[in-house]
Amino acid sequence: MNGVKKERNTYQKTLIREIVLNSCTHPSADAVYDKVKENCPNVSKATVYRVLNDLADKGEIFRVKVLDGPDRFDKTLHKHYHVKCSVCGKVVDTGYACNDDLEKIAEKDCKFKITGHEIIFEGICPDCIVNNN
Amino acid sequence: MNGVKKERNTYQKTLIREIVLNSCTHPSADAVYDKVKENCPNVSKATVYRVLNDLADKGEIFRVKVLDGPDRFDKTLHKHYHVKCSVCGKVVDTGYACNDDLEKIAEKDCKFKITGHEIIFEGICPDCIVNNN
DNA sequence: GTGGCTGCAAAATGTTTGCACGGAT
C-alpha cells in the first residue's frame, strides 16, 4: 500500500552476505557464486548478481570496479584504492587513503563539475614475483 | 621466412586511423564503426575492433578504459586522465597531468610491485549542467 | 600468386531481465 517493499530473508541472501563480509579477498560475482553453491547447489547466478547489487545499493558492501575483468565486491566501508595483479588478476587494497584533493586538481581547465573519482593501480603481487611469472 | 608480417594498407584501416586522429572526442569502437560506415557501408565491426587494437598496440592511438561502458580511443599521446559525464557518458580530458608519485604512495603497506595506474573522474559536463539533467 | 585482411557468424565474457513458481511472512 505504501509502496515500500518488505524485504525477505532467504537462505541465499544470508549466505551471499556472509561470504562477502567474511572474505579477505575481493571476490567477483562468479567467485561468490562458487562459494554459495557449496551450501546451496541450486543457486542461480542471477540471484547472486541480484543480491550483490542490492547489498551494494544499500551500502552494506562495496562494489570495486577494475578496468579489466569483472567487478569485485568488498566488505571494507571506508573509501580506499586497489591494485590489480597483472599476472594473476588478484585485487588487493593499497595503503593509500582516499585523496579528494585530486578532484580539485582535475577540475582545472575542465569545465565539469567533478563528483567522484577512482584510482586503479596495476602491479605484480608478491606471489607472482616469487613465482617469476 | 623471417616471421615478420608485412602490413597492408587497406581502405578500412586508413579510414579508421583518420577518424581517430581527427577526433576531438574520445570515440568508442562503436562510434568509430558508425563513422567508417559512412564511407564504407560494408565494414564489419570485427574489422574496426581489430584495427583499433592494432593501432593501440603499436602506440599510434591510445586506449582509454572507463569503469562503465565501452573502451574509448584517443589520439593524445602524452599520459593524462579523463572525466566521464555521469549523465551523457561523454569522456573528456582533465587538466591534471599524469602523476607517477601516486604509485610510490600506493606501494606503502602493499607488497605489490606497482607498474602503472589509472584515474577516472566522474562528473557532470557543462552541457548537462545547463540542461539541468 | 601469396597470404594478410576482411566480412560474417558464432563464441566468449560479464551482467541483466522476463517469467512462472515456490516459499517467507
Added chain:
DNA sequence: ATCCGTGCAAACATTTTGCAGCCAC
C-alpha cells in the same frame, strides 16, 4: 493468502575469434 525472491533461460553489451574468400602487394 500474499507477493517477494528464486531458478531458468534468454537477452544484452562489448569484444574476440574461426573461417572462407578477397584483394593489396
